[in-house]
Amino acid sequence: ASIGAVWSSCSPDFGEQGVLDRFGQIEPVVFIAPDGYWYNGKAIEVADKVKAVAAKLATVRKVLIVDYLGTSTDVAATIDKADALEAALSSFAVKPVAFEGLPFSHPLYILFSSGTTGIPKCIVHSAGGTLIQHVKEERLHAGLLDGDRFFYFTTCGWMMWNWLVSGLASGATLLLYDGSPFYPDGNALFDFADAEKMTYFGTSAKFIDSVRKAGLEPIKTHDLSTVRTISSTGSPLSPEDFRFVYDGIKKDVHLASISGGTDIVSCFVLGVPIEPVWTGEIQGAGLGLAVDVWNDDGRPVRQEKGELVCAKAFPAMPIGFWNDPEDKKYRAAYFERFDNVWCHGDFAEWTAHGGMIIHGRSDATLNPGGVRIGTAEIYNQVEQMPEILEALCIGQDFDNDVRVVLFVRLAAGVKLDEDLEKRIRAKIRTGASPRHVPARIVAITDIPRTKSGKITELAVRDVVHGRAIKNKEALANPEALELFRNLPQLAD
Template sequence: MDVLWSPPADRIENSPLRAYLNWLEKREGRPFPGHDALWAWSIEDLDRFWVSIVDYYEVAFSTPWTRVRTGDPMPHTRWFPGARLNWAEHALRAGDDDGTALVCVQEGGRPAREITFGALRRSVAAVAGWLRRAGVRPGDRVGAYLPNTEHAVIACLATAAVGAVWACCSPDFGADGAIGRLVQLEPAVLIAADGYHWNGKEIDRGDVLARLRAELPALRHVVHVPYVFDRPRPEGTTPWDDLLAQDEPSSFEQVESSHPLWVLFSSGTTGLPKGLVHGHGGITLEGLKWSGLYCGLRAGERMFTFTSTGWALWNMQLGALTQGAAITLYEGSPNHPPGAVWEVAARTGADLVLLGAAVITANTGVSPREEHDLSRLRHVMVSGSALPSAGYHWVMEHVGPDLRIDSTSGGTDISGSFVGASEYDPVRVGRIGGRLAGVDAAAWDEDGEPVVDAVGDLVITQPMPSMPVSLWNDPDAVRYTESYFDTWPGVWRHGDWVTMHADGSVSIHGRSDSTLNRQGVRLGSSDFYDVLETMDEITETLVIGVDLPDDGYWLGLFVVPAPGHELDDALKQKIVTTLRTRLTNRHVPDEIVEAPAVPHTLSGKRLEVPIKKLLSGRELSQAANIASVDDPDALRWYARFAAERGL
């Protein structure tokens, strides 16, 4: 396997990871010569590892913990039960008052605006005070419909400071997608912008805001953020500036470690998107570990994550603040003009860049190092999907020859990473460095046996603090268990095909379930169905995503026309327009195919996984049990289609 880059000894020796290992050696009275030794110890003595993170980063529990975790199996494990803290307090405690906390950049080369830690603390205190005066109490929900700007960061931190629960939808979601998520939470407050920027255009979201106000019946207050347009605010809303108008002392509600911090939404493969509830304690610990040991951030450094507020990377990047590092908030398209993300990285002095693999592959027509000064950049992290082999070579040739390329995998489910690279790992083309400390990850075959150098299901066999404390509206953990623990009780099955190589590196091969992953962003099939099946011309639809050779991807939409209609060019165009306007451009399929019917299980669920298996090359007998299908002839049609097309 090609080694593209190896870390110099002085880089390792001067890294924050090595500083932690030096401290750990004294504490434990044993050597930790590198990351492999750390990982092995961390899963052998999981509790002691996480206590070391608590102690090393001086986690401020206002009520001390008496035990590290409960003895309950996943998903019922609780970490540091009874201990109290506040995540926002940890996010805001490290930076000097005059140090930069946020660098705000808007598409189109406009000058960046910098916000200091002192100004951020004051703004968070002011908004938290307004929320308290508005009657928001611990456990209440604050919903947001905001682009990647300082408004979102301030509002998120303020919500956490009062012990309320944060949930944000990116404004590239249409009304249906946003309502389907936020309506589940019954938010008391909605903070919403009037629009956003994309590919040189100003996108108006006034109509979506009106629908959100109408269809979120528990709302008591709506805060209007006049971000794009200069026009009167909607009647009955509170202007954003009112939230900042009154000086308030900083005050952080101390909550139990598992108290809900935010709700991140899954893609919604079946039914409404799952609301993944993460706790203050777990996110504090995961954020400190990830930003300190793996991002290697120090006070005064800068991290630029290309993300929207609807992607878990947005939440993950906030961990940089715990190290006193700044985060760059870029609002706009990654490729307008071509190579825009690299221009922003250079202009804002990024030490670390985190972005989706699809962003890199979309920028391969430019050579950033020839056009921009990227001399501060030392680390490129890649998430969302595996970085193609050509992407590794492109980064080294066109971004910088002495970069640590760190392909990671984790996601919304844990607001963090399972696998990635440490400062000790060489960069191997097409490979992820290895498993992260505290993550007992493995590849299992169909019999639940671990396999090495062979493809298996990615499983996590011991709990992690940042696993969801619950799913929203799932009091008995029924849906939680079905989602992750149905295959092997007490073992988290993530839904990725993975190879754990003998040298410790990892390969991710794509989803083993029906989740769609388009350009590094997971899409929910139910979003397609909710939008399309209100059309008179359509009886039913089925959307399938298939990983192709050479890192390609095919998103196919099968359509069963209503009686008296046919899937002609006009209907195809209407489908495309509907998906683009009511959802996002990413939801537009690569191909729209007329089908005679959609087969279901006997309980009425569409056969997404079996049909994906057929399209991935499986034989019908291996993909589905015909006896459990409501329409075997329809399933046989998909088998013939797959065989003829040969995707």
Template structure:
């Protein structure tokens, strides 16, 4: 089955207008502006021309024009737009009407905070002024330890405006795990929250924030932002301010003004009877700590600093599940161009859209969602558990806020399917999906229970480029179980182990054969580039190997079968774990699953499937379903029931670490427990695996 784009509506999409503009400008000889394959082929055949056209079409504001688009066409080490100067933060603030909502924060309890574009511009300018007053220079690092909150958006924009480098971990990380990432960067300023909401509770993180500050020895200043209504007990005199209000620095008076909370289904708190914010910030004796309120009252920065195209914008960290988290450094210009294409062309995101992608500050999708501001859209943040108080929590946010572009995970769609939901979301025109493989059954459920006219667009890319390699577009059909196409500007190929093209329908390594501007500038603390080369270019020199096992379909779509380093190689046959997950994804009594293939010291091979039951589960019945829906060779050796499974903090399965542990590696050397959402579940899984393997 498939979803087909409306042939009338596609002519009003931005991607078709882009293709028409290319033809009108004489830049590309396209014969059919609605033919995505033709546009993609041109984009990868002439990468310099394509990305230059993107910059012109979206009217990138150059403080100094570049000499050319692509000076060095190689990987690694491509040189993009030399001589060009711009600022990413400026582009985030230039669109959107003053009275339009820029950011809507929805709390798990229903509270809502709204920041307009006018307020965002004022607040970002003020916080940028505060950072400059604290001595933050271009290239200095600003670290954030925050929940999903308005303050995080403002602080990031401010950091970009002054040319500093942003890095963030969520408040749910333990302080030592957050420090393992942040301490690498030697940040000058830490912006720390006090609490976050999850599972019906407000989690007080004041002690963790103070602990983190002590674990960053080079830190010079901390700005404390009260989040989730948790007041810092170290504050002195208190004054009443509504919980969740957004304070706006008035650039004319230098005083902060309270912006009333606009709530969804809750009483208006503008009376100021609830919550408290200190009049004076908590200060250490050396004056190295201040409040968010003070930052908002600072003398604002009027103009964003123009920086080089490849000036570092942020550091995103790898999950840390297979070793010390690596810091991936991206640049102002590269991220800007990628995020003009990914949401602007592939998702057709515009100024009249409301854009909600469920994410956390620990995941690159937080950064990608903020980039909705580049297009003048309203972005929606959610602070809470996606299935609390019920499995329809996110669908209710979508419906209540007239979301038009909604992003989620296959896991949430599967949970909705198991719960028998039939969401009513008339405002939505696109549901984007990423984070793991989307099984064909999810497409079927979506068509039958949500909408058969809304596009369900699966995509895959990663933290590595903060963008996409394969995705859908308004002009592509969606076939069940497939990702529609390679993304614009992404020269995706499927190679066998010898570096030859794998035939359609045959699994192989996903490789990228042409540079993209959002590829990492470098890894942090990797002066000779060895870590970067070993990560992406060790197998095929000069060609990016992403680490995904993938196959191309005869239609030109892609099926991702899992990580290639977690590939099941059973009796010489390569299998993808995604095929097994898809086979059992719609079983109502299976809540979660994890499959690994373990090479044994005696030359044997063990393939266990760990299952979290959502009811009565008979292992033999699970095996029968897998055999019927895939093949006998896909059937696991053992189905082991466990009460819960561990994941990364972005929700990904821990296939590689679990495999290595079951091969005998020391768990403490294989995985950073702080990077796991439930370390106790990891211990239980390992114990269950060892017990299960001891059985005849």
């Protein structure tokens, strides 16, 4: 950033094509990669993948190998234009960083859309917009103070990594964790928080739900007295998991559910430290952002579901997409739904308390009988049941309408019999509405996810309808998609 360079990253567990789908579009000149990484206690070597990727990035002038498994020198020797990072830096003396004077809108980051419906979009964010937005969020919404110990469980391919890096601007010490959060067991991150006196604990809704379902109670087993804030994002945090944070992790903590995205490298709605936390709700809109919920006619609505919009320009808007000279793809992505108004693609609702509930992505919204239903409303009900580990819901085109199909991953030893189906439907009917009750319930053994842990409803919907999946490289477990193909339960 100090010299005006543009940075982009993805996770080392991406396959070769997944890396090339991203970096191949942006023509990098320096390619930095590790010699491997650790997961579930195992060393995963990536030398062959790094060599193959580097050979296909024609613009690269230097490859730097970070020593992670102790083999960087050996790996660098096998790759053209490569050096081990430490060797490359060894001839340079340490000196103060000199910052170039550059425009506010100078590019800083290129982030990538998930890529589950095609080649990833290259979203370019400005240095000024990113910095001012992050400092606002972290100082004022997250309450970050000089000397805090700031943690977010994230890969370097998720925007929360960029958000975490900006904690340095507030004088915080960054706490980094690499590998599985459940190795050797679900206490790993709480052990880390206890040992390093963590003050801000950032994670995903999925992690909190997994801790609850594993029967863990960190409130009884760990000293989390330094933790002031627990933050959750990635998907909507269920009311059950809101309660679990206070009952099972820490009673006197600010639980900040936050939501925004790669598109703005920040948040539209997030924690408000001076306001109460209401179960199942995100506390409020980001300062200085004209966030609202509009109906299909473009009118603001309260306590009614609609599209999440930002009605005025804001600093963290992308400065455009890479290789999109007339901004056609950029405008199509955000400004076509409502003329010249940012439409984020989330199905949302203002609450009576002035907070917000995100009901899921608009493009994954169910529409049986012409009534729009958010998938999160169904998950919030069924995932309370001990028999169900997790769920995924889609709308299936059927008989000139759309019917709701619910896929469930069951706990060990549980079978989806007539009794369980009946109880699932009753739970959804009473906890949500009769409209939410699925027409079909199907048991599956795995649910496909992106690298950052988000379930991929759209990819499953495409498989069910026999459509091609364009970019399986974006998924952490692409083989899971085959579980949804040609299911007899969905044939009639």
